[in-house]
Amino acid sequence: MACSDTDYAYLRELVLEQSANLIDASRNALFDTRLTPIARLSGAESLQDFVNMLKAGRPAHLHRAVAEAMTINETSFFRDMRPFEMLRQILIPRLMERRAEQRRLRIWSAASSTGQEAYSLAMMIAEHFPEIASWDVKIIGTDISRHVVDYAQKGRYRRLEVNRGLPARMLLKYMTRHGEEWEVSPQIRSMCEFHYANLCAPLPLLPTFDLVLLRNVLLYFSQQDRRTLFREIHRKLSSGGYLVLGNAEQAEDSTNLFEVEFGADCYFYGPVSAS
Structure with missing residues (x-):
């Protein structure tokens, strides 16, 4: 019925x-x-x-x-290359310069789904910034679905999944084949961890972050929940840090806590300086 x-x-x-x-x-x-x-x-x-x-x-x-x-869990490796190019060309170099003394980076993949975004970012950093190997770098992925968090923690993906967006060179360099599945290498997995989190609830256990990726998720939130989430992110973002949204998303319509910058055909945001 x-x-x-x-x-x-x-x-x-x-x-x-x-x-x-x-x-x-x-x-x-x-x-x-x-x-x-x-x-x-x-x-x-x-x-x-x-x-x-x-x-x-x-x-x-x-x-x-x-x-x-x-919950929408659509994702892929290097989903939409423009933000990753922006991260490689602009944001990661800026953050490395600003954190050179501490030699420490904390990155939050705030709606990480099955983990491809976090692992893609770790691969990009390992590939293009080898000098960061001696740094303390951690990419923390969170999602509201415990099932996809468990999936991300395993770091094993089917052939169809790795064929979506992952360059063959990186596949062979940073993953190992096990039958019909591919497993993320220990080097990349050591940079990433995954936790359950509801983005519309307080997030007291998470550290402060230098970079927050909140892509393709705001569409499903009400205006009030967006404001609440932006307040939480603002509270968790360290001085000189950045917020990256999806290509079709904006912070300005929900909050006055962030100011927009523009680079590599993508928007990214920094916290508004206290007056």
Whole structure:
């Protein structure tokens, strides 16, 4: 039996409450595709029966499972090369100059999904900035889905995944083949770690960062949640640090905490100086 409009509205509200992910009513069919496997595993005979289970509050962990299933986890290695070129040509050299005395860099991949962004950045740094090998460099990836965090931590990718965006030279240099999978090298994995985090909740356990990548995620947040997130990022960004957004995203429409700069056909932001 198909879900009613009221059921879909309940599911959209549940996802919004659990993850701050806004799902338009025009995309209700996504619930059928993504939640049917969960419904079967839970013992429900139909998606409507599954919704009734959720409304009854049992079991509570299924609410989180719904939010995770509906989270957009589309990613690839070196997704959109322009930001990576900007990082290589402008931001990483600037940060290395500013942190030369401390010889320490902290980078946050704030919606890291299955880890390709973080590992791509680590490969780029290892490839183009070999002098940083003696530095204390850590790239921290976070995501609201525990499933994709576990996937990223394993550092193993299927052939289809490594064929999306990863240059063959880097594949052979920084990954090792195991049958039909490729595993990230110990050198690159040592630069990265992954944790569960809800971007719309306080993030007290994370350090301060020199660089924050928040790409292709703001689209799914409400205006208020964007403001909250920008406040958290501003609090976590070190002096002289940078924020990088997706190509179609802007900070100015949600906050006055960052000022835009422009380089290599991409926008990046620095915190507004205190007056």
